Amino acid sequence: MTVRDPVDVDCVSVHYGGDAVLQEVSLRVPHGAQLAVVGPNGAGKSTLFKALAGLLRLGRGRILIHGSPVGDHGDRVAYVPQREDIDWSFPVTVADVVMMGRYGRLGWFQRPSPTDRDAVAHMLDLLGLGELADRLIGELSGGQQQRVFLARALAQEPHVLLLDEPFTGVDMAVRERILEVLARLRERSVTVLVSTHDLELAATRFDQVVLLNRKVVAYGPPRDVLTEARIAQTFGTHARIFRGMVLIDECCQPPGSEAG
DSSP: OOSSOOEEEEEEEEEETTEEEEEEEEEEEOTTOEEEEEOOTTSSHHHHHHHHTTOSOOSEEEEEETTEETTSSGGGEEEEOOGGGSOTTSOOBHHHHHHGGGGGGSOTTOOOOHHHHHHHHHHHHHTTOGGGTTSBGGGSOHHHHHHHHHHHHHHTOOSEEEEESTTTTOOHHHHHHHHHHHHHHHHTTOEEEEEOSBHHHHHHHOSEEEEEESEEEEEEOHHHHOOHHHHHHHHOTTEEEETTEEEEOTTSOOSOOSOO
């Protein structure tokens, strides 16, 4: 079992139809690291996360977690997709959604134990959702919904956590609460991968950064990766930086705008 390199992406390519969304992507993410995945829309960030979660067939290459193929780890890999990928009209309560994170530990027809219920209550309190436990998920604000799905992922007690654009559409208070949770996960050596467009956030709150545009442009410590030249290479020469965010001129989109 590989402890030092729990996430090993080796020459991975993924195609949608005839279009290569990921092209020979290779990464080795150290145990307990927190990695920001940065790139333009259509760069393959969501595709990479779905591949890591075992939701996509690889065109070529392999992904190993703790030295074993994706899919051999049960609920030890937790994935929180972008909000637009979730059906918020489904009639389920906040507590029920978070309890779904415990299902991998339950046998067929086994009811949640007091331990499971305590874990759910703890995650709700951790993310400031305790008073919303009986509310329907569709009744919540975007920031509250984001926190509910993060609570569900944490209820899995994962070794690897994948968060796809968790800071999009949330206010500063929600962002800081999520970052506080990530700081606690660092203390527990949970490996975290987060996709974001916020360069300042990537530079100041993460150990490692990967610049991705279908291929890996650069990977390493933020100070080495987030250079003007590499950012331009990733986002195109039409990219402008404003308060840590990459702004793309609408008339000049970079290559790769179909799948995220």
